[in-house]
Amino acid sequence: MSIHQALTIAGSDSGGGAGIQADLKTFQELGVYGMSVITAVTAQNTAGVQGVYPVEMAGVIRQLDSIGEDLAPDAVKTGMLFSADIIREVAQAVRRYGWRQLVIDPVMVAKGGSVLLQQQAVQALIDELLPLAAIITPNVPEAELLTGMTIRTLAERKQAARQLVAMGARCAVVKGGHDLSTNQAVDVMYDGERFHYTESPRIDTPHTHGTGCTYSAAITAELARGSDMLSAVRTAKAFVQAAIADGLGIGSVHGPTNHFAYRRKGAVL
Ligand SMILES: Nc1ncnc2c1ncn2[C@@H]1O[C@H](COP(=O)(O)OP(=O)(O)OP(=O)(O)O)[C@@H](O)[C@H]1O
Numbered sequence: 166m167s168i169h170q171a172l173t174i175a176g177s178d179s180g181g182g183a184g185i186q187a188d189l190k191t192f193q194e195l196g197v198y199g200m201s202v203i204t205a206v207t208a209q210n211t212a213g214v215q216g217v218y219p220v221e222m223a224g225v226i227r228q229l230d231s232i233g234e235d236l237a238p239d240a241v242k243t244g245m246l247f248s249a250d251i252i253r254e255v256a257q258a259v260r261r262y263g264w265r266q267l268v269i270d271p272v273m274v275a276k277g278g279s280v281l282l283q284q285q286a287v288q289a290l291i292d293e294l295l296p297l298a299a300i301i302t303p304n305v306p307e308a309e310l311l312t313g314m315t316i317r318t319l320a321e322r323k324q325a326a327r328q329l330v331a332m333g334a335r336c337a338v339v340k341g342g343h344d345l346s347t348n349q350a351v352d353v354m355y356d357g358e359r360f361h362y363t364e365s366p367r368i369d370t371p372h373t374h375g376t377g378c379t380y381s382a383a384i385t386a387e388l389a390r391g392s393d394m395l396s397a398v399r400t401a402k403a404f405v406q407a408a409i410a411d412g413l414g415i416g417s418v419h420g421p422t423n424h425f426a427y428r429r430k431g432a433v434l
């Protein structure tokens with residue numbers, strides 16, 4: 166039996182809703198074998214982030230090489246990378262091992278405000294990693310920091326997606342999860358030639374912890390399975406929509422989404 170394989174390079178979320186844990190659950194639900202490189206351990210629950218403990222550089226490098234020397238992920242995603250040093254090592258590994266299908270979720274700040282990417286690392290992300298991306302999936306605040314633009318309107322989101330492609334990503338999605346002005350969650354994708362919109366009804370819920378991680382992990386899993394980019398983005402949207410709609414009701418504040426929901430709905434893999 167041959168199995169599709171995906172790698173996530175991200176932080177651990179002890180609460181299980183975001184980060185490495187969300188990624189591996191999503192890979193599993195989409196029928197893909199998951200591997201991980203852990204950049205930082207976070208102490209986290211549905212109330213917020215109580216602590217961030219970066220893994221020492223030698224440990225990050227060793228994990229990257231242990232995978233690269235032996236395994237061959239069909240697609241790779243990055244989430245919380247924390248520092249410029251980690252970003253440089255990840256970029257080197259991506260080049261050294263020829264990981265072509267790279268999904269960058271430029272995680273910067275947790276919903277409660279905790280810093281998951283040091284401010285001085287943003288430039289390294291732009292210079293070193295972004296040009297290697299098959300796709301980058303910022304939310305609006307992240308797209309603003311990456312492009313230097315102020316983004317309020319749909320036209321500005323389109324312009325930001327176009328600029329991210331001009332900066333070197335092969336494709337960009339600017340997500341609309343933070344746009345409370347409409348009752349649709351509209352994501353804008355630019356593939357270097359044209360724009361595509363994926364939209365779904367906005368669900369009124371506080372339980373959206375890990376939506377961004379889950380979404381980018383689903384894109385990664387679909388790319389690993391051989392999907393083209395537009396199909397991968399559409400499936401990921403359906404996956405995260407089902408996961409938000411069918412929340413688990415776990416924890417006291419911002420609960421996780423339901424990674425089981427998409428498959429339980431009868432989605433055919
Ligand atoms: N309330 C919602 N209802 C429906 N879809 C949503 C909602 N919130 C987010 N989404 C969708 O979930 C996906 C992830 O987007 P979001 O903007 O939440 O990412 P994010 O801010 O990076 O997440 P995170 O806070 O986990 O980092 C997008 O497809 C977005 O449109």
Ligand SMILES: Cc1ncc(CO)c(N)n1
Pocket residue numbers: 175176177178183184185207209244245272274275276281374375376377378
């Ligand atoms: C480890 C980790 N990665 C990403 C996010 C963003 O949701 C988070 N809260 N925690």
